[in-house]
Amino acid sequence: MVQTPTHRAQSLEASAPLLHGLGITKAFPGALALDNVDFVLKAGEVHALLGENGAGKSTLIKCLTGVHRLDGGSILLDGSAIAPRSTQDAQDHGIGTVYQEVNLLPNLTVAENLYLGRQPTRFGVVDSRKMNRDASALLAQYDLHIDVTEDLGSYSVAIQQIIAIARAVDLSGKVLILDEPTASLDAHEVRLLFDVVRRLKARGLGIVFISHFLDQVFEISDTITVLRNGQKVGTCPTEGLGRLELVAMMLGRELEEETREHGKVHANTGPVQFSFKGFGRKGRIEPFDLEIRKGEAIGIAGLLGSGRTETAETLFGIHAADSGKAMIGTTEVSLPTPRSAVLEGFGFCPEDRKVDGIIADLSIRENIILALQALRGWTKPIPRKEQNAIADKYIKALDIRTTDREKPIGQLSGGNQQKAILARWLATHPRFLILDEPTRGIDVGAHAEIIRLIEELCDQGMSLLVISSELEELTVYSHRIIVVRDRKHVAELTGKEITTAAVVDAIAGNQPAAQERAQ
């Protein structure tokens, strides 16, 4: 472990920077991605890097790790200038990175993943026994005692994440950059990961932490640097920094999210438009009753895997119900496939935007008209002019930030992709729209816009079913909240009952884990 230099730095001068970016500037054709940004990381510190999508976080990381060359400025590591040419080079200097998607190989064993390219050899042959021993010892430092001869892919994402960290730290040893490491972890796993981060911090590593979850940032970080539009807004210690202040720094404006009222006080009393009786599917979600009024937003709360998504998928016919009946108004309908649901005026924005939502290589226009075209049937192509008009209308209405509608959707930021998917369904003028985690992995600004959009759609008379892990968000726009636990609908909150505390209580039942997540 390369700890000596950092320890020395600490003993000489406690505040000496471990990694120092001076006036980092990076220009892309047509845009200045980073404008004269200073960044100081000290040893033994967790430094959160925040900013909206497009603020320059990833560009800064890529500059520090050698993916991009600097157009201006310099990087000092331990006081001496470095100019990493590749991630490999950065790693050799001591800067390791772990990404949101674990960049390890699921088909190799844990030990092979840890030592790929630097396996211990004897007589030119890999000494597997030593490699496995070393791997076990290495992971033991992280209090992880697992069978290192198993395939990596057989372990949970959280464990893979820790293994990735172990590899990165072992290879680099001075600076660890964590890029959205918690995005796909549940509350318990996040705690597991944070234990590891604290351990590394105590060992004197400098850690850069990037996350969209402000709660986590406040929990783990010592210092926060905020970027906006490629410029540094400021760096300040986490302690004493208010949430509102931080969000204001990120957005450059006050965000209504922080000053919201809690719960729709008036329950929606419109006519019941959709009703499901004893609707369910064996092995996915137990039969439930659900009535949805016109213009009503129903929130679904619950832990990961509790049956939230399963509820949505059953309603939309992805995994068709095997019990109960569905009524629209007073007529009974069957929803055996998503297509039949779409024909009844349903829409569904899935949880995994990248896999189930966008078609990355198609343009924004093509992505937006997809559902409408499917609804009309492929024999009746929508004229190009109409396509353009529809795309432009929603790009404008939803404020999808793009230079042009023919840009491949994969190039947009997460929030804008989410808006385009929303536009896809809005174009079909649905009566009932299901949104599964509409605000996951998108930046604070886009977040607020999506919430505003949900409220507007309700006002226009659309019925919505929104699944979200962010309880505070749910309490803002839901007329009713259904709480799901163990694949069962266990509680329903309306009107004044809707408070985060009440939802947490309902989710928790007697599961203490739930409380941790929502506090």
Place this chain on the structure above:
Amino acid sequence: MKTRHLPFAATLVIFILAYGLCYTQFPAMLSTRVIGNLLTDNAFLGIAAVGMTFVIISGGIDLSIGSVIAFTGVFIAVMLKTTGLHPLTVFALVLAVTCLFGAAMGAVIHFLEMPPFIVTLAGMFLARGLAFVLSTDSVPISHEFYGTLQDIFWRMPGKGRLTLIGGIMLVTVGLGMLIAHRTRFGANVYALGGGQATARLMGVPIAATTVGIYALSGFLAGLSGIVFSLYTSAGYSLSAVGVELDAIAAVVIGGTLLTGGSGYIAGTLFGVFIMGLIQTYIIFDGSLSSWWTKIVIGLLLLLFILLQKGLTWASSRGFGPAHRTA
């Protein structure tokens, strides 16, 4: 047992069951003589299949193998007939040529970012065409050194003969296992099959590994061609048609995932054995058409594809080792 060993275990079980079945019908099939013949008759296929295993584990495919075998045979035969070179010199020459041929295909695949299917398809036509350029007729090999090599064998207990070419195959499999499981190159091959982008981020030398894999496959195809010429004492440009497909079949029956990233060289050996066993059974039976070989192989392939699908499904459902929770 670990999940990743399951396909290999399935291959082994099928081989033992199949052999048992053969034995109950024809007890004579359980003799070292039959085993010796099994090794000799399938030596060239086994050697080529080892190369194919590396290629498939890396997520690629090599369709040029059969043509390279034919080219090698014709090249050797023509060289021995027209020049006074010693066969060993010719062997070295042809191995260098096929190795370079494979390396060139690997380079095209990597640097031009072309799909291996297309590149090796081109290689297949090219090698077959070159064989025709050398000679359209079957060229007999009558060098006395060939006789010497063909007469080398080790008499196993029970009068079975382990011939030189059978031995070469076993040694190739042994070396292949060593390379696959105990060298950094081997680990890189698996890494490539697991995901090229990730492998690159983890510092795997993608270019060198890709070129190396196809060079190895080319080299082994050349070696297979030498063995084939020893087996048939001739070089013919129309020989070994479709051997690449037999090799792919052997690899898949041997439990290697066609999508790459997982498989064993030892499995491929048993894949070859199973295919050879079916042929032996048909010979013993005497009344069955040899096309039954194809039918049984087809069914076995289907079985293994279903098995692989099932395993993928099972592992995606989390039937792995217990996920650590505390």
